Amino acid sequence: MKKINIVLFGTGNVGSKLVAQLLEARESLRQKEGVELNLPVIANSTRAYFQNENQQPSWEADLNTLGFAYKLDDILEYVKKQGYENLIAVDATASEDFVDKYFELIEAGFHIVAANKVANTRSSEFYAGLRKKLQEHNRHFFYETNVGAGLPVVETLRNFHRSNERVTKVRGVFSGSLSYIFNTYCDEDKAFSEVLAEAGEKGFTEPDPRVDLSGKDVARKLLILGRELGLEKEFEEIDIQDLVPVHLNGQSTLQEFQKNKKDLDPVFLNLKKELGQDEVIRHVGELNVALGTLEVKLVKEKKFSAFGALKHADSSFEIYAESYGERPLVIQGAGAGAAVTARGVVSDILQLAEKL
Numbered sequence: 394m395k396k397i398n399i400v401l402f403g404t405g406n407v408g409s410k411l412v413a414q415l416l417e418a419r420e421s422l423r424q425k426e427g428v429e430l431n432l433p434v435i436a437n438s439t440r441a442y443f444q445n446e447n448q449q450p451s452w453e454a455d456l457n458t459l460g461f462a463y464k465l466d467d468i469l470e471y472v473k474k475q476g477y478e479n480l481i482a483v484d485a486t487a488s489e490d491f492v493d494k495y496f497e498l499i500e501a502g503f504h505i506v507a508a509n510k511v512a513n514t515r516s517s518e519f520y521a522g523l524r525k526k527l528q529e530h531n532r533h534f535f536y537e538t539n540v541g542a543g544l545p546v547v548e549t550l551r552n553f554h555r556s557n558e559r560v561t562k563v564r565g566v567f568s569g570s571l572s573y574i575f576n577t578y579c580d581e582d583k584a585f586s587e588v589l590a591e592a593g594e595k596g597f598t599e600p601d602p603r604v605d606l607s608g609k610d611v612a613r614k615l616l617i618l619g620r621e622l623g624l625e626k627e628f629e630e631i632d633i634q635d636l637v638p639v640h641l642n643g644q645s646t647l648q649e650f651q652k653n654k655k656d657l658d659p660v661f662l663n664l665k666k667e668l669g670q671d672e673v674i675r676h677v678g679e680l681n682v683a684l685g686t687l688e689v690k691l692v693k694e695k696k697f698s699a700f701g702a703l704k705h706a707d708s709s710f711e712i713y714a715e716s717y718g719e720r721p722l723v724i725q726g727a728g729a730g731a732a733v734t735a736r737g738v739v740s741d742i743l744q745l746a747e748k749l
Contacts, residue, residue, distance in 0.1 A: 394427055397746045398477040400434040400468060400503070403485030404456065407508050408437075410735035411485060412452055418739065419447070428746050433477065434468055438486070443471055465494055469501045479749045481742060484509040485735075499526050504533045504749075506741045508734055513539055514613040517625050533748060535741035540567065540614040543737035544724050546710050550621045558714050560622055563680040564721075565710035566700055567614045569729020570598045570605040571676040573706035575691075578661065579673040585661035586654045597706055597729070601647050606636040608676075608689040615678040615687050622682060634690040636676075668693060675700045699723050706730070 399415070401408055415430055422428045432448045434441060440460035442452070449455065472480060482498045484491060484507040492512040495505055512523060513536060527534050540546045546565075553560050566572050570592060578588045592598045598605050612631045619626050635642070638657065641650045664674055675694045680687050694701035699709050706729050711721035727733045 394423065394429050395479070395746065395749065396429045396431060397479045397481060397742070397749065398472065399430060399432045399481045399483055399742065400436070400472065401432060401483045401485060402436050402491060403483075403488075403509075404435060404437040404453070405485065405487075406731035407734050407738070408435075408483075408485035409453070410731045411483065411738050412448060414732075414735050414739050415742075416448065416450060422743075426743075428743070430742070430746075431477075433475070434471065436463060436468065438488070441468060445475070465497060469497070473501070479746070480504065481506055481745060483507070483738060483742070484512075485738065487511075495523060496526050499530050499532045502530075502532075504745055505535070506738055506745060507534070507536045508538045508738055510536075510539045510613050510617065512536075513617045513620065514628055517620075517627060520620060533745050535745050536617075537741050538734050538737035539617050541565075541708050541710060541724070542569075542727065542729055542733040543740065544708060544710070544726050546724055547617065547621060549722070549724065550618055550712065553712070553714055554622050558716055560712060560714045561682050562713040562721075563615075563618055563622075563678075563682075563710065564700075564713075565614075565678050566675055566703060566708050567611040567678045567710075568605060568676060569706035569708055569727070570602075571611070572703055572708060572729075573597045574605075575674050575676055576703055576705065579665070579668075584655070584658045586658050589654060589657070601650075603637045603642065603647075603650060607642075608633045608635055611676070611678045611689045612687070615680055615689065619680050619682075619687055622680075624680075624682070624685060626685070626687060631687040631689065633688075636691070664691070671696050673701050675703070699725060 415432055419430050422430060434443055435448060435452055435456055440456060441463040442456040442460040480503045482503040482505050486509055489511055495512060537547050574588055574592050578585055589602055593602055612633050616626060616628055641653055672693045673696055675692055677692050678689050703709055707727055709725040711723055713721045
């Protein structure tokens with residue numbers, strides 16, 4: 394029986410779903426695949442809970458009552474003392490700072506699985522340094538959920554690149570939040586601010602919807618794909634169409650934005666009026682490999698195209714490659730949500746386990 398020992402950092406929506414899915418799948422994986430997934434340590438930003446070998450369904454209460462303030466060294470010392478092998482650190486945080494700890498984790502023998510996009514969107518220098526450290530210590534780094542949640546976008550592009558397939562362009566509706574907003578806005582006779590409010594109530598947007606509307610999250614995903622194809626680009630080089638009016642951007646408060654979000658309505662109403670009968674508005678990221686350009690923008694799409702026919706909060710990606718000619722490879726499906734993302738992390742863990 395191969396034993397895999399997982400240390401989870403981050404107990405938010407994705408981290409919580411991940412623990413539930415791991416505990417649920419554990420017995421089946423043991424019987425069918427001969428893999429035992431142990432989860433001896435769960436940590437959030439302030440507290441950690443050690444449970445010899447595995448957590449119980451009561452882990453949240455245990456973390457609150459029995460967890461303690463910790464430093465990373467406490468965890469490294471604990472797993473070393475227990476003699477755990479096949480160690481995987483799962484980063485389910487959204488922390489800018491936690492990725493700095495990857496180097497220490499790798500040196501301590503951890504492989505890494507990350508839902509957190511930060512490590513892959515920092516400077517090219519950081520990106521290359523992390524891969525050098527992984528290579529030096531013969532460790533693996535899986536992050537399929539960085540783009541498209543559980544959809545196999547990163548792996549597909551990586552395999553194309555490794556096999557010398559010439560990818561010429563990648564287009565995608567990268568954001569589940571913006572997919573829902575524009576799918577709904579174009580289908581229904583509602584003001585943009587009304588649709589935006591509904592998206593927030595249903596949990597599709599960030600607490601501050603300007604995070605979604607700024608296009609920066611889509612830009613990060615685009616940068617990750619560009620780097621998979623060998624492009625040496627920085628975040629600052631991406632051309633991003635920010636949908637937030639200047640007077641409501643980050644210089645003003647969230648309360649100001651919510652109070653005045655109807656200011657967005659005339660802009661989007663005009664865009665809607667300019668549409669042909671068979672057209673809809675979509676928010677896309679586009680990577681032109683030949684030109685080395687990365688753009689995040691609103692476009693008009695035909696209703697019956699892959700992007701135009703999207704429903705709910707689905708994502709869709711078109712990969713144009715030499716072998717596929719003018720017809721792109723399309724990857725489409727639920728590209729957002731905690732449960733889908735957690736399932737993608739489980740998939741990454743299992744793929745990594747096969748290599749150990």
